[in-house]
Amino acid sequence: MPNIPGRQIASKTMVTLPRRSAHRRNAHHPAVLATVAGVLLAFVVLVLPQPAEPGSWFPGDEVADSLVGRWIDAVGGMETYHEFQSAAFTVTTVLYDTVTGRIRRSRPRYVWIKKGPYGEQSRIERWEGAGLIQQGFNGRDPAWAAVEGELLPDTAKDTREALYVSRDVFYWFGLPFKLRDPGVYLQYLGLRERPGAEWSGEAGSPTRAPDGLYHAVGVSFGVGVGEHQDVFTYYFAPDNPLPHETTYVEEGKTSLNRMVWGEIDRAGQIEYPYAVRRDFLTESGKRTKALVVSDVVVNPETPQQKFERP
Numbered sequence: 001m002p003n004i005p006g007r008q009i010a011s012k013t014m015v016t017l018p019r020r021s022a023h024r025r026n027a028h029h030p031a032v033l034a035t036v037a038g039v040l041l042a043f044v045v046l047v048l049p050q051p052a053e054p055g056s057w058f059p060g061d062e063v064a065d066s067l068v069g070r071w072i073d074a075v076g077g078m079e080t081y082h083e084f085q086s087a088a089f090t091v092t093t094v095l096y097d098t099v100t101g102r103i104r105r106s107r108p109r110y111v112w113i114k115k116g117p118y119g120e121q122s123r124i125e126r127w128e129g130a131g132l133i134q135q136g137f138n139g140r141d142p143a144w145a146a147v148e149g150e151l152l153p154d155t156a157k158d159t160r161e162a163l164y165v166s167r168d169v170f171y172w173f174g175l176p177f178k179l180r181d182p183g184v185y186l187q188y189l190g191l192r193e194r195p196g197a198e199w200s201g202e203a204g205s206p207t208r209a210p211d212g213l214y215h216a217v218g219v220s221f222g223v224g225v226g227e228h229q230d231v232f233t234y235y236f237a238p239d240n241p242l243p244h245e246t247t248y249v250e251e252g253k254t255s256l257n258r259m260v261w262g263e264i265d266r267a268g269q270i271e272y273p274y275a276v277r278r279d280f281l282t283e284s285g286k287r288t289k290a291l292v293v294s295d296v297v298v299n300p301e302t303p304q305q306k307f308e309r310p
Contacts, residue, residue: 064188064217067236071176074241075264075273081177083270089296091169098286113170116303123309124168133158135164137309151310162212173274173293183222192216194235194245196258197285212237214244256283268298 072078092108114122119139126133130147139141143162145152152159170176172180181187191213214235221229229251234243262277270285279290 064186092292094290135162185220187218189216196283253298267296272298
């Protein structure tokens with residue numbers, strides 16, 4: 001495994017969660033990495049090539065691959081994701097007033113996801129004024145939306161957003177394993193300070209810049225991968241394999257979004273890892289919203305009809 005610039009991440013301090021295995025890919029073998037790291041890390045990678053196969057890294061980016069690999073290993077290894085087939089859970093969006101810190105609104109979404117014969121499948125339900133809004137995607141046919149079981153037209157807002165929402169819930173529940181998907185580009189951006197101020201956790205209290213430097217890993221997506229070409233940066237503290245913060249810029253926009261990771265829990269016989277909550281911050285460190293995951297069931301028997309058009 002290549003040395004990571006800055007403070008060494010020692011294997012004894014790396015793991016903060018129970019591990020089901022010590023999965024290592026052949027590409028992480030020290031003999032392989034020692035040969036290429038000294039040459040490749042001396043160059044700045046300006047253009048990211050198309051990866052040859054899932055999990056392959058880009059020239060000069062063994063460090064990015066290593067940091068993602070440590071994160072995956074810390075939560076059970078890729079075999080955990082291979083054993084994962086489906087899940088049902090609730091994602092509650094909590095909106096906060098940035099001045100008082102009080103909750104302005106909360107809205108639960110009820111989610112089912114499943115690995116299907118044609119790819120990743122999702123079903124999302126939420127209550128609005130018009131009734132029960134349903135969105136779904138079976139991995140093959142066009143994504144759909146319905147109100148109380150009545151299919152909405154293709155021009156409806158919920159229909160137009162259905163594919164993005166379906167893939168979004170699968171992506172975040174699938175991290176960090178989804179970073180091994182084909183067409184996901186990893187790039188080590190060096191040791192950096194995290195952007196903006198630190199969140200204190202309390203409304204109205206002073207904020208300050210985060211202490212220390214973090215390993216920054218850039219994540220982007222190839223053509224045809226995902227619905228939006230958003231660009232993400234994951235910040236890893238030198239002594240922790242789990243990311244502390246993720247920032248992202250949405251396609252077509254310039255504003256930076258900040259997200260701080262909460263605790264990790266596990267569910268099911270395979271002890272599948274998931275983030276209990278993610279808090280979203282302004283540049284000044286004020287919390288604007290949180291996504292809270294609850295009622296997680298891993299590998300339930302979800303009928304295929306759940307993902308089909310009504």
